[in-house]
Amino acid sequence: EPEVTQTPSHQVTQMGQEVILRCVPISNHLYFYWYRQILGQKVEFLVSFYNNEISEKSEIFDDQFSVERPDGSNFTLKIRSTKLEDSAMYFCASRTDRGQNNEQFFGPGTRLTVL
Amino acid sequence: AQSVTQLGSHVSVSEGALVLLRCNYSSSVPPYLFWYVQYPNQGLQLLLKYTTGATLVKGINGFEAEFKKSETSFHLTKPSAHMSDAAEYFCAVIANQAGTALIFGKGTTLSVSS
Numbered sequence: 161e162p163e164v165t166q167t168p169s170h171q172v173t174q175m176g177q178e179v180i181l182r183c184v185p186i187s188n189h190l191y192f193y194w195y196r197q198i199l200g201q202k203v204e205f206l207v208s209f210y211n212n213e214i215s216e217k218s219e220i221f222d223d224q225f226s227v228e229r230p231d232g233s234n235f236t237l238k239i240r241s242t243k244l245e246d247s248a249m250y251f252c253a254s255r256t257d258r259g260q261n262n263e264q265f266f267g268p269g270t271r272l273t274v275l
Numbered sequence: 276a277q278s279v280t281q282l283g284s285h286v287s288v289s290e291g292a293l294v295l296l297r298c299n300y301s302s303s304v305p306p307y308l309f310w311y312v313q314y315p316n317q318g319l320q321l322l323l324k325y326t327t328g329a330t331l332v333k334g335i336n337g338f339e340a341e342f343k344k345s346e347t348s349f350h351l352t353k354p355s356a357h358m359s360d361a362a363e364y365f366c367a368v369i370a371n372q373a374g375t376a377l378i379f380g381k382g383t384t385l386s387v388s389s
């Protein structure tokens with residue numbers, strides 16, 4: 161069964177460093193998402209991406225963040241200068257373009273630890 | 276703005292007992308509602324969803340949920356818990372009518388004892 165994959169599973173970085181989190185969505189999906197979950201808190205929406213542009217973003221998704229689909233398979237989240245409060249589990253998700261309420265398929269997550 | 280409240284961060288049941296996980300939402304428009312489950316070291320998996328139509332929704336693994344507009348609730352139930360049901364459960368709502376972003380509750384950890 162097709163699934164969303166994410167790499168790495170765990171990334172440790174120093175404050176101020178840039179990190180890139182990678183996701184491979186399901187191959188025929190057209191909408192892509194990033195969510196994050198700070199330990200002990202809710203899963204929060206960051207951004208959605210469709211047709212090579214951002215379609216929605218939350219107030220969390222500030223200028224420190226960017227997303228890209230550099231080729232036909234990867235979908236990346238870049239954090240330019242990490243802060244301690246960026247430590248969280250980051251989930252990628254994808255879905256087909258049929259219907260607003262269609263299921264989003266989630267990856268297993270990348271745990272980012274900022275020291 | 277839409278929001279989701281899950282009552283009880285941790286629920287413990289015995290194997291074979293009824294599972295009830297509570298979810299209340301706030302929404303100014305008819306919502307799309309979802310329950311996701313997360314097993315250790317895995318991604319979130321859709322259990323069931325309510326969009327329109329029948330208010331009792333059946334999902335995978337014997338779970339079901341009932342949309343009650345008057346109570347703004349979407350509680351998740353399973354008649355008989357199994358050890359394999361131990362996981363974290365998230366209720367979610369579509370953020371707004373024009374978008375597709377999910378707004379999640381804080382999650383409820385379900386423990387099942389033998």
